[in-house]
Amino acid sequence: xxxxxxxxxxxxxxxxxxxxxxxxxxxxxxxxxxxxxxxxxxxxxxxxxxxxxxxxxxxxxxxxxxxxxxxxxxxxxxxxxxxxxxxxxxxxxxxxxxxxxxxxxxxxxxxxxxxxxxxxxxxxxxxxxxxxxxxxxxxxxxxxxxxxxxxxxxxxxxxxxxxxxxxxxxxxxx
Amino acid sequence: xxxxxxxxxxxxxxxxxxxxxxxxxxxxxxxxxxxxxxxxxxxxxxxxxxxxxxxxxxxxxxxxxxxxxxxxxxxxxxxxxxxxxxxxxxxxxxxxxxxxxxxxxxxxxxxxxxxxxxxxxxxx
Numbered sequence: 001x002x003x004x005x006x007x008x009x010x011x012x013x014x015x016x017x018x019x020x021x022x023x024x025x026x027x028x029x030x031x032x033x034x035x036x037x038x039x040x041x042x043x044x045x046x047x048x049x050x051x052x053x054x055x056x057x058x059x060x061x062x063x064x065x066x067x068x069x070x071x072x073x074x075x076x077x078x079x080x081x082x083x084x085x086x087x088x089x090x091x092x093x094x095x096x097x098x099x100x101x102x103x104x105x106x107x108x109x110x111x112x113x114x115x116x117x118x119x120x121x122x123x124x125x126x127x128x129x130x131x132x133x134x135x136x137x138x139x140x141x142x143x144x145x146x147x148x149x150x151x152x153x154x155x156x157x158x159x160x161x162x163x164x165x166x167x168x169x170x171x172x173x174x
Numbered sequence: 175x176x177x178x179x180x181x182x183x184x185x186x187x188x189x190x191x192x193x194x195x196x197x198x199x200x201x202x203x204x205x206x207x208x209x210x211x212x213x214x215x216x217x218x219x220x221x222x223x224x225x226x227x228x229x230x231x232x233x234x235x236x237x238x239x240x241x242x243x244x245x246x247x248x249x250x251x252x253x254x255x256x257x258x259x260x261x262x263x264x265x266x267x268x269x270x271x272x273x274x275x276x277x278x279x280x281x282x283x284x285x286x287x288x289x290x291x292x293x294x295x296x297x298x
Contacts, residue, residue: 021207025184045239045277052205052241059207071207123288126249140242147277 008081016077018066019059023078024052031080046147047080047087047171053140054078054091054167062093063162087171092157095165103165104154110142111151118146144169175226178219186212187237191219196229201236204244213247220254230264231255236298237270237278245281252289259291266292273297 013030015023028048035044055078062074076093095103113121125138145152153168175193182188182202190199198220206212223231233255240248252267259265267289269282279295286293 021185021205024205028184042274042276045275049239049277052239056205056241119284122284126246126288138242139245143242147280 010081010083011079012082013080014077015079018068018073018075019055019062019078020068020071020073024055027051027055027078034080043087043171043173047089050089050144050148050169050171051078051080053144054089054169057140058091058093061095061099063096063099064094085173088168089171090166090168092164092166094162095156097163100156100163100165107141107152107154110145113145115146115149118142122146175222178215180215189216191216191223193223193227196223196227196231198231198233199236200234201238203237203239205239205241206244209241209243209247213244213251217247217251217254220251224254224258228261228263230266231258232266232268234268235270235282237281239277240281249285249288252285252291256289256291264292266294268294268296270296270298 012034013027015027017023028051031044031048031051035047058076058078059074062076064075065072066075067073074093076091079088079090081088081090110118122139122142125142141152148169148171150170150172153170155166155168157164157166177193178189178191180187180189185203185205185207187204188199188201192198204212233251235248255265255267267286269285271278271282282293282295286295
């Protein structure tokens with residue numbers, strides 16, 4: 001595990017390691033403490049909600065796993081960045097090329113949908129259930145785009161022949 | 175049939191389902207590691223209640239946060255309650271939200287839109 005150990009001065013929280021519920025709880029406590037005042041409470045809640053989904057996604061879907069308490073847990077990194085009042089969440093985890101292609105298509109669909117289209121898509125998923133292989137309801141990232149109103153950015157990094165998926169979400173005060 | 179009582183934790187809901195009076199209370203946050211493991215007993219309890227009881231049912235929800243898979247399971251519970259109400263049994267959902275908590279209000283509005291249950295949005 002590696003927390004708060006990066007040279008970027010804008011990073012206010014950093015974690016690199018297995019992503020299970022203990023980490024999520026630690027993060028929620030940290031974010032809540034950062035956004036205590038009423039003015040930014042809504043922003044803090046949006047960031048916390050998105051963070052929970054994004055860390056759980058690493059835990060479920062990262063291609064790099066370890067065993068904790070008999071359970072396979074995905075490994076990845078997670079940062080909260082404050083760039084002059086604009087907050088970013090960035091996650092990075094190993095992924096297969098095939099999974100990345102599917103994921104990229106899903107994100108393109110989300111980013112190009114209107115708020116109403118996202119709402120309808122959400123209804124369909126809630127009615128018909130999660131897609132094959134999904135641990136969640138398929139609406140985690142959909143809700144992030146829908147509530148946040150800004151696109152999810154994706155990219156990859158090649159490290160020692162492995163592909164790492166990078167997801168960035170931007171948050172501003174409403 | 176027994177009541178169902180589950181203590182609230184940081185990542186799981188507090189549950190207080192009472193057979194007598196048909197009052198079901200859930201409160202807190204839900205982002206369990208395995209959502210199905212948490213919600214299966216709740217759904218089993220509701221199924222049993224619907225089979226064995228004919229009393230009206232009230233579900234009180236005081237939610238702080240639900241992750242996406244928890245929303246899916248709660249939506250499934252509403253579908254079950256909706257089927258129960260088709261037998262002429264009164265089912266009421268009271269969805270509580272804190273002032274300025276737009277996320278929880280919006281979540282309640284979305285769920286209300288998709289159900290034919292009596293669904294009250296109540297500011298705390």
